[in-house]
Amino acid sequence: MGWLDRLTGRTKSAHQAKDRLRLVLIHDRTDLTPGQLDALKDELITVISRYIEIEPQAVEIQLSQNGREQYLVANIPLRPSRRTRK
DSSP states (O other): OHHHHHHHTOOHHHHHHHHHHHHHHHHHHHTOOHHHHHHHHHHHHHHHHTTSOBOGGGOEEEEEEETTEEEEEEEOOBOOOOOOOO
16 A cells, blocks of 8 residues: 555655644644643643552553544553562
8 A cells, every 4th residue: 555655645744744733633622732731641640650550651641533522542551560469
């Protein structure tokens, strides 16, 4: 399919630009600024860390859209448990 994309003018950068535009539109519809999204991420890390051990530097928070519905998607890697099983 790569040759067909090149032939029709669809390049990797065009797909990236489309993804960026989609993200901008989602941010506009939710009225969340990038700063607010970062603050939300920090608060989620703080609260979740109270209950389970996570990898805070690897947390990813994204806004996505499926049709007219918008989603907040969080990828939060957990640290391996230190408990030993009996």
